[in-house]
Amino acid sequence: MPASAREDRRPVLSRIDFAMRILWGLLGLLAGVYWVHQVLRGEDYERQAENNRLRKVPVTAPRGFILDRNGVVLAENEPSFTLLLYRRETKDLDASLRFVADLFNRPLDELKRRVERDRSYYDFVPVVLQENLTIAEVGAVQARALEHPELLVQKTQRRVYTQGSIAAHLLGQLGEATAEQVAARAKAHPGDESIPRPGEAIGQQGVEASYQDLLAGVSGSRTYVIDSFGREVGESGHVDPLPGNTLQLTIDAGLQQLAEDYFAGKVGSAVALDPKTGEILALVSAPAYDPNLFTRRVTRAEWEGILTDPNHPLNNRVLQNVYSPGSTWKPFMAYAILKHGIDPKERVFCPGGLTFYGRPFRCHGTHGSVDLATALQVSCDSYFYTMGKRLGIDAIAEAAKLFGFGRPTGIDLAHEKSGIVPSSEWSVAARKHPWYAGETISVAIGQGPVLVSALQLARALCGIANADGALPTPHLFHIGENVRTSERFVYRPAVTESVPWAGLARDVILDGLWRVVNQPGGTAYTSAHVAGLDLCGKTGSVQVVAQKEARKGHFLPEQLRDHGWFIGFAPKDDPQIVVAVFAEHGEHGNTAAAPLAAKMAEYWVTKRRASPPPVIAQAGTAPARGAN
Amino acid sequence: MSRLAEVLPRRIDLRLLFLAIALTAIGIVMVVSTTAGSPRADLAGKQALFAVLGLIAAGVFLAVDYRILLQYSPGLYGLTLLVLLYLPIFGKRIAGAKSWIKIGGGFQLQPSEFARISIALLLAWILENDDRPILKTRTLGAIAAAVGVPVFLVLLQPDLGVALTYMPFVVAALFFGGLKARWWAILIVAGSLAIGGSWFLLKDYQKDRIRTFLDPNLAARGAGYQVRQARIAIGSGGILGKGWKQGTQSRLGFLPVRHTDFIFAALAEEWGFAGVAVLFGIYGFLIARALAIARDARDRGGSMLVLLLIVNIAGQFFVNVSMNVGVLPTTGITLPFLSYGGSSLVATWCMVGLILSVAYRRYVNV
Numbered sequence: 004m005p006a007s008a009r010e011d012r013r014p015v016l017s018r019i020d021f022a023m024r025i026l027w028g029l030l031g032l033l034a035g036v037y038w039v040h041q042v043l044r045g046e047d048y049e050r051q052a053e054n055n056r057l058r059k060v061p062v063t064a065p066r067g068f069i070l071d072r073n074g075v076v077l078a079e080n081e082p083s084f085t086l087l088l089y090r091r092e093t094k095d096l097d098a099s100l101r102f103v104a105d106l107f108n109r110p111l112d113e114l115k116r117r118v119e120r121d122r123s124y125y126d127f128v129p130v131v132l133q134e135n136l137t138i139a140e141v142g143a144v145q146a147r148a149l150e151h152p153e154l155l156v157q158k159t160q161r162r163v164y165t166q167g168s169i170a171a172h173l174l175g176q177l178g179e180a181t182a183e184q185v186a187a188r189a190k191a192h193p194g195d196e197s198i199p200r201p202g203e204a205i206g207q208q209g210v211e212a213s214y215q216d217l218l219a220g221v222s223g224s225r226t227y228v229i230d231s232f233g234r235e236v237g238e239s240g241h242v243d244p245l246p247g248n249t250l251q252l253t254i255d256a257g258l259q260q261l262a263e264d265y266f267a268g269k270v271g272s273a274v275a276l277d278p279k280t281g282e283i284l285a286l287v288s289a290p291a292y293d294p295n296l297f298t299r300r301v302t303r304a305e306w307e308g309i310l311t312d313p314n315h316p317l318n319n320r321v322l323q324n325v326y327s328p329g330s331t332w333k334p335f336m337a338y339a340i341l342k343h344g345i346d347p348k349e350r351v352f353c354p355g356g357l358t359f360y361g362r363p364f365r366c367h368g369t370h371g372s373v374d375l376a377t378a379l380q381v382s383c384d385s386y387f388y389t390m391g392k393r394l395g396i397d398a399i400a401e402a403a404k405l406f407g408f409g410r411p412t413g414i415d416l417a418h419e420k421s422g423i424v425p426s427s428e429w430s431v432a433a434r435k436h437p438w439y440a441g442e443t444i445s446v447a448i449g450q451g452p453v454l455v456s457a458l459q460l461a462r463a464l465c466g467i468a469n470a471d472g473a474l475p476t477p478h479l480f481h482i483g484e485n486v487r488t489s490e491r492f493v494y495r496p497a498v499t500e501s502v503p504w505a506g507l508a509r510d511v512i513l514d515g516l517w518r519v520v521n522q523p524g525g526t527a528y529t530s531a532h533v534a535g536l537d538l539c540g541k542t543g544s545v546q547v548v549a550q551k552e553a554r555k556g557h558f559l560p561e562q563l564r565d566h567g568w569f570i571g572f573a574p575k576d577d578p579q580i581v582v583a584v585f586a587e588h589g590e591h592g593n594t595a596a597a598p599l600a601a602k603m604a605e606y607w608v609t610k611r612r613a614s615p616p617p618v619i620a621q622a623g624t625a626p627a628r629g630a631n
Numbered sequence: 632m633s634r635l636a637e638v639l640p641r642r643i644d645l646r647l648l649f650l651a652i653a654l655t656a657i658g659i660v661m662v663v664s665t666t667a668g669s670p671r672a673d674l675a676g677k678q679a680l681f682a683v684l685g686l687i688a689a690g691v692f693l694a695v696d697y698r699i700l701l702q703y704s705p706g707l708y709g710l711t712l713l714v715l716l717y718l719p720i721f722g723k724r725i726a727g728a729k730s731w732i733k734i735g736g737g738f739q740l741q742p743s744e745f746a747r748i749s750i751a752l753l754l755a756w757i758l759e760n761d762d763r764p765i766l767k768t769r770t771l772g773a774i775a776a777a778v779g780v781p782v783f784l785v786l787l788q789p790d791l792g793v794a795l796t797y798m799p800f801v802v803a804a805l806f807f808g809g810l811k812a813r814w815w816a817i818l819i820v821a822g823s824l825a826i827g828g829s830w831f832l833l834k835d836y837q838k839d840r841i842r843t844f845l846d847p848n849l850a851a852r853g854a855g856y857q858v859r860q861a862r863i864a865i866g867s868g869g870i871l872g873k874g875w876k877q878g879t880q881s882r883l884g885f886l887p888v889r890h891t892d893f894i895f896a897a898l899a900e901e902w903g904f905a906g907v908a909v910l911f912g913i914y915g916f917l918i919a920r921a922l923a924i925a926r927d928a929r930d931r932g933g934s935m936l937v938l939l940l941i942v943n944i945a946g947q948f949f950v951n952v953s954m955n956v957g958v959l960p961t962t963g964i965t966l967p968f969l970s971y972g973g974s975s976l977v978a979t980w981c982m983v984g985l986i987l988s989v990a991y992r993r994y995v996n997v
Binding site for chain 1 (some may be wrong): 634763764784805807809828860862864865867868869870879880883884885899904907911914915918921922925926931938942945950952953956958994
């Protein structure tokens, strides 16, 4: 080769040597890059690879049943199917949502909002797209599983309230945990694995909310191995859920039913307590609603219907509505009178009304000369006007506060109203003007600014019914039971408050209240007297016309009728039950409210005589109550 | 024959041969791992068949004197251009590109892979005819044309990945042929401008690849997905790896095109940094051995041929391995010897045959 002969090979050789150095240099550099990723950051990538390959599907714990005090099931579960979306496995979110929208006939925007709402969570947290799928819908989703591996039908359990609308308000209902609730609980229980996931149903009202933690149990999980298409190719482990505790309430389903039947088609509320323990035997608010609506799919129309109902069926009237107590205030006035040192035998003459501060105050009858017991029996306003003026507002307020008015009773349900116990101090603070002496006259018969709830009245009456004046804390929790260990725990809040009766003639008040129901001339004698029951009580009517409705000018006859009250307890000497009944626009307490109270008392006292309460060992710790 | 049996082992470069066989074997093992249990489980067997074909092809190239091939290189090159010209016009579109010719039995031939051989031969022939320390300007033009025309034709298919594998030829020809510093400066500036300018010629998916190369977390499910998943595969391999057929990223399909472009990530996942280091070692020694053969070659044509071929293989190796770990954008360049692909493997073995041929004829008196 002639070319080779002339060639100076040195430049080429030195370039080859240079290339050799570049080769090893580059290899070293690349090895360094692989070292960084595989050795230095290996664990981090390993975690990412695990996240890739494993799909953790939450398994919701079966929620604890809710029973009445005798074991009647009020809430249980039934199988149900939930559609979940795994965003990490979603290739085309729009296509997935369109599929779901078509299948369930839902607006696409609504689904998009739902996914958008949960965007802040990790992408391996599934989004609940649809609850309570029918078998046909489950089939439709599973038929397209290969196409939509991101959609998963999860078998869960749905809450069923077996008694329909019975006890709806106290049971409450479940609803999807809102982002705020999840965040609040995550903050309150750092590191807790069992905090609800977004979209998961938690108790939103009633005891479902109060005892969320107790009922919910602890969620478990199943971990699947998935491929890059999101298809499950195996199971890698599972954690069994811990089922929730059974919750036995203090409610007696029969008593509850009796009260609910009475209120069919009517508006009002009733609550019955065991005066010794504060156990709530019945708690009725009418109208009610079917809590099953919330665990099934609520249609917009149904929901609007509930929201716009003028009678506000969602309100728990027993503790969330406050009213003037009317004449049911008089027993507590009577205590104030005794406490003030006034002789209960002192008589006041009732000519059918009296004039104070230049203004006439009417009495509903002409009672002649009455003492305290008679004034209670016939509900004489003149007597209480006179005594009220003598006491002054602050003495009345002081006595009222001893009975627990003006503050929550401490019931284990949320959103309890406090009501108002007016005083001169209150007037300045709340109304920015001094107390008018004339208002004291109205407050003396339970009108004017004083506002109480049915629950407060019932609890306050315990302070009279109990010889020691004890004011128990009303509660619904009776017995909890761990379904695994069968360990039972009782919650009975200690009685820490009582009305001091020392040196006061409590028997005079009892006598007056007994005569209301059991002696001719008593305001509830004709409507509520039951031989042998020894029911004591007090009727009340609250004027509506003189209040704001009339001023608004609406002329709706039913709305203008007075409200009727009745509070009572039985039997007189060994009280087993305290009842407060409120009949909205029921006109008179004696006709609209007292008959129910008598029936409830009769039912309960008869039942108790037949089977005295079992003695339950009291556990030391109170159950955890969900923050609300 | 007895003389041949005596002479062959001494004159065939066994080190290079065994290193290449080792890489091919590792490739088959990894194709098994990345396809077993999937509908493509037959690919490992095919790859083994291609390896045998490759060895036979290498034997043919070893037997033929490379000097004869250099003489006929313009003609071979012309034929290659005709085939490359045929494809964009009459070729059947498969997977979006007209890159293949059906040869029956379900097999397809990718001429652009084999074109590398005739391009290398032509370049070696051009460089042999300009043997001064610094290349003539006319030679530079010839080099540019010799590479530029096939690049253009392959881009028409279009197959950016293969077109890019021709680029190391230019670098090798200019570097080993000899270029003034001034020209290097001009080339680097022009090259940068060309890369910048080509942004406007790139297709959207190619732009996406570059964007996501710059930020792999850009879209976990979108274009950055491949880069991210490959890096997870590599990183999660750790020091010793998850074991053969145990790579979750690879076996569960998170790793894209795991038996071809990303086979190295699969290897890194299953064999860890230890496997990576071993493979780097084998590749390093193979390239170094080829460089030594080029140094010892009998003539400039042989030297240049070996240098062009080994830089081509090394270039693909470095780009593919960098791309797997996300140091370079995803380009569709396969890993020589390891990636599944008949044309690529057979063509690579033809190149090994040529290098062995140069080594075989290193003594003037043959």
